Amino acid sequence: MKKVVVTIERQYGSGGRTVGEMLANELGIHYYDKELVKLAADESGISEALFVEADESIRQGRAPLLRRMKKSVYKGELISPRDNDFTSMQNLFNYQADVIKKLAETKPCVIVGRCANYVLRDYDNVVSVFVHAPSDFLMEQAALKQPMRGKELEKFIKNTDKYRADYYKYYTGERWEDAYNYDLCLNSGKLGFEKCVEAIKEYMKVRFGEDVFEQ
Amino acid sequence: MKKVVVTIERQYGSGGRTVGEMLANELGIHYYDKELVKLAADESGISEALFVEADESIRQGRAPLLRRMKKSVYKGELISPRDNDFTSMQNLFNYQADVIKKLAETKPCVIVGRCANYVLRDYDNVVSVFVHAPSDFLMEQAALKQPMRGKELEKFIKNTDKYRADYYKYYTGERWEDAYNYDLCLNSGKLGFEKCVEAIKEYMKVRFGEDVFEQ
Known part of the structure; x- marks a missing residue:
């Protein structure tokens, strides 16, 4: 098929990841989410553990989000290994972004999370998708994967999405849930997963063009 | 065709209204935007001028938006003509909403603006669409309709969208630009108008189902 990259951001429980995997399977193209961290670790020579730690510091609100907002917005440059900031959160993100760009220049694929839509916002071959759903649907789906129920599960969903929005804001300066940031936003609660895949196709x-999937 | 209603909210300059008109023409169904005010005036017996004045008071920031937020969120009830609040902004909105619901129960159509997506959020036969575009596209399109240029035009677009967001917030309590509020969000800058129509279809x-457009 043509070299098209589909990026997916999604609410927890919306099934956006499942939709991404189904789409990649149907089209016979590669699917990336956490694997990106490994690729970025390989490229930079920085330990994978440091990448995971950077994610965690945002999840736990340890990153001084608001004060450093402007400084942390992604500009695209990589820092030299001799620089003190080589293992900064920004530089770790830059390496991930570099991997994402190289993928987008090489082959068709699906990328879930990691602000890939922002990193690739000037690429013509990219379709950026946001998948969301009403809260009863999110609860139902989340209950299939989590042992919690009721208020506790609701809070878990809310916190996970807050982490995703914080991560997005930290590195892009933009609101994660703004329709402006995506080419296509879909409500999976109304469509179900299969029809989401169909709608994206x-x-x-x-x-x-009709021939987008041809070899 | 099946009784499907498409609601459209749109950034100023995104061409969302044009897309709505093109879609209605292609499908041979009715298109509503300002006409709704006239229908609501007819139904309520309240002068059309009062509806226009209510819109203007939000546009000019005269409505005490934040303090009254909770009180103004649409619940769906109509107030009796004997009540003092009969010509309140809330009741005028309620009449518009009533007209929108009656349309959605009667025939397929396209409705632009007026928080129709929120009013019809529990209707299964509704597709709520949000159309947006990058700022250079908005500027280009807005320049076709407005005599302003440069910073002045940019400010006009920003203010018009702020009015739309305020109006939406005032009557629904929700953020106008949140992807969550729509079944489908599209970037018309990337698609152009014709392909937006095609994507909605x-x-x-x-x-x-494939037979949605059949008689």
Whole structure:
């Protein structure tokens, strides 16, 4: 197929990741989410553990989010290994972004999370998707993966999405839930997963032409 | 065709209204935007001028938006003509909402603006669309309709969208630009108007079945 990259951001429980995997399987293209961290670790020579730690510091609110907002917005440059900031959160993100760009320049694929839509916002071959759903649907789906129920589960979903929004804000300066940041936003609660996949494929045909999936 | 209603909210300059008109024409169904005010005036017996004045008071920031937020969120009830609040902003909105609901129960149509997506959020036959575009596209399109240029035009676009967001917040309590509030968000800058129409039609086929447009 044509070299099209689909990026997916998603609410916890919306099934955005499942939709991404289904889409990649159907199209016979590669699917990336956590694997990106490994690729970035390999490229930079920085330990994978440091990447995980950077994510965790945002999750736990340890990163001084608001004060450093401007400084942390992604500009695209990599820092030299001799620099003190080589293992800073910004530079770790920059290496991830570099891996994402190289993937987008090489082959069609699906990338979930990691602000890939922002990193690739100037690429013409990218479809950035946001998947969301009403809260009863999120609860139902989350209950399949988590042992919690009721208020506790609701809070877990809310916190996970807050982490995703904070992560996005930290590195892009933008609001994660703003429709502006995506080419296509879908409500999976109304469509279900299979029809989400179908809707993304139909969008790809409309945007890139009927022959987008041909070899 | 099946009784499907498409609601459209849109950034100023994104061409969302044009997309709505094109879609209605192609499908041979009715298109509503300002006409709704006239219908609501007819139904309520309240002068059309009062509806226009209510809109203006939000545009000019005269409505005490934040303090009254909770009181103004739409609940769906109509107030008796004997009540003092009969011509309140809330009741005027309620009449508009009532007209929107009656339309959605009667026939397929396209409705632009007026928080129709929120009013119809529990209707299964509704596709709520948000159309947005990058700022250079908005500027280009806005320049076709407005005599302003440069900073002045940029400010006009920003203020118009702020008015739309305030109006939405005032009556729904929700953020206008949140992807959560829509079934489908599209970037018209990347698609152009014709492909937006096509994308909405393809979405309708995926959601309601291939025969959605049949008589």
